[in-house]
Amino acid sequence: MSNSRVAVNSKLTVVSSRPVSASGKGKAHALSALDSAMGSHTVHVIYYYKNEEKWFESFDLLDPLRESLSEVLTLYPTVTGRLGKRGVDGGWEVKCNDAGVRVIKASVDATLDQWLKSASGSEENLLVAWDHMPDDPTTWSPFRIQVNRFEGGGVAIGISCSHMVADLTFLASFFKSWTEVHRHLAITHPPFVAPLPNHADDDAESLPRHAKTHSPRNMATATFKFSSSIINRCLSKVHGTCPNATPFDFLAALFWNRIARVKPPKNHHQTHCLCICTDFRNLIKASLPIGYFGNALHFSMLSQKVEDMQLGGIVSAVHSHLKGLSEEEIWSTNNEGNYYCMYGTELTCVCMEHLVFEEENESLLYAAMFGNNEKPIQVSCRVGNVDYGEGLITVMPSEEGGLSRTVMVMLPEEELAELSKDEAILELEPAMLLAGSVVSGGPLT
Structure with a gap:
């Protein structure tokens, strides 16, 4: 949008602090039929903080927030993986190849209080990062994080993913795990990666989809x-x-x-x-x-x-x-x-x-x-x-x-x-x- 109050400053890829172990390297997690059917949608959660305790500074290479993100990603190999198709049946899967998560740094030309009082819904969309999945998703990150700094020190962190890989509950649990690692606490809701019981391994292309009559x-x-x-x-x-x-x-x-x-x-x-x-x-x-x-x-x-x-x-x-x-x-x-x-x-x-x-x-x-x-x-x-x-x-x-x-x-x-x-x-x-x-x-x- 013109005269945007949100300016992107930099883009980077954050990888886990420790590579995926030899036993986990190359593993893949098959998506369920329900996951595949959600492929046309995306999920976005934005957290607003006053940052009064000054836990956010710059998100530079040695910044504690970036270090804790790298640390928590070690526990989430499916988040740092990439989407692909299985060879035999062509169903979707996440390949745990430790490719990392896209992170965008942005600044907002307003204080946090000014933003919450005046920002439109379309402006709030600018606090999250998203790129459409390309035809070849092997280098495309299905998870995105945008760190937005407001004038006066406030912070908004937007986390996004393809709805094909996760729902709002998983995004919220992953984000809370990041905050717990940052504070050197035990993770309350660790990741659980397993197939849905009784799920069908159908490809998204073969599933009936809701009719878009409008x-x-x-x-x-x-x-x-x-x-x-x-x-x-x-x-x-x-x-x-x-x-x-x-x-x-x-x-x-x-x-x-x-x-x-x-x-x-x-x-x-x-x-x-x-x-x-x-x-x-x-x-x-x-x-x-x-x-x-x-x-x-x-x-x-x-x-x-x-x-x-x-x-x-x-x-x-x-x-x-x-x-x-x-x-x-x-x-x-x-x-x-x-x-x-x-x-x-x-x-x-x-x-x-x-x-x-x-x-x-x-x-x-x-x-x-x-x-x-x-x-x-x-x-x-x-x-x-x-x-x-x-x-x-x-x-x-x-x-x-x-x-x-x-x-x-x-x-x-x-x-x-x-x-x-x-x-x-x-x-x-x-x-x-x-x-x-x-x-x-x-x-x-």
Whole structure:
């Protein structure tokens, strides 16, 4: 964009501090059918820090932050590897060849506070680095890190990857591991590299993909932050209808209901669909750890006449839908390659409740600290190449902890403009950040 406040200063490749051992050199990790089906999307997480403890200085060769990145990469050979095709069946795999991770250094012509108050969604995209995968990916890094320095010392670190190799949960666990190595702590969620149980080794090209019946549109994003006390009050109001409602149940229902009112009608029955994206690491008997390398996402469809329902009824419908998900349904979807609705043409809502650890009263996202007492003041999570659909809602933990939640919404520009004035949302007194246009037409670049 013209007159950009973000300037790239340098690009480099960071390798592990110790080469892959002889036993691991040349090994490859086969991607699952689900991984391959996610290939048209990208994943991006941005962590904002005040840097009050001065843990970030320059990211030069001997800078402690760069040294800790090299150290943690030793434990993640799949992150420093490169994508390729298997010889016999042509399926995708990550070759553990110790090729390193692309790192970009950038400076921002604004203070951190100024940025958070004024940056648009398209500007925030500039804090993450991404290049499209070329025809020959053997030298292309599927993981990218961009370190952004603000005036006055603030820092934003954007980490990106192809959705084919990992989901948001893995990215968050990898980033937290980096902060723990930096602080000389034991890693809480080590990497777990293994095939999905019962997964099919289908090539991405042979899988049914969601139908892109729309042309790409100019989308806009807005971030709504709800306090713990507000969410507690909202849950109390729907307690009679849904006594075990979670913050996600309420916020998914609220935004689904309000977005339905600003979208043009699609049918005379006024039935609206919501595709819910859920992490299934803890939903299967042989549960997968947080550090599982790959995708552990299930997409399921819920249809309701939400404009005619009381909010409590919609909350109950969302809650019952999620409680009704079975392991049989999850594996059926994975084994049959039935990925029709993922980030597809229907409104999609991503649930990140599994990243809230109640026993620790914190979330995985905001436990990532390079300084001993300095948590991120804001974390943004984005999925690239979703501008063919009806929109994307991401409900994620917030820095306040407890029941507080951050909701990131991507909608067509005119719809988001109406949603941002919606009285039912505004009466909950959300803090609104990073509202603005997004350049559409493909993954974040």
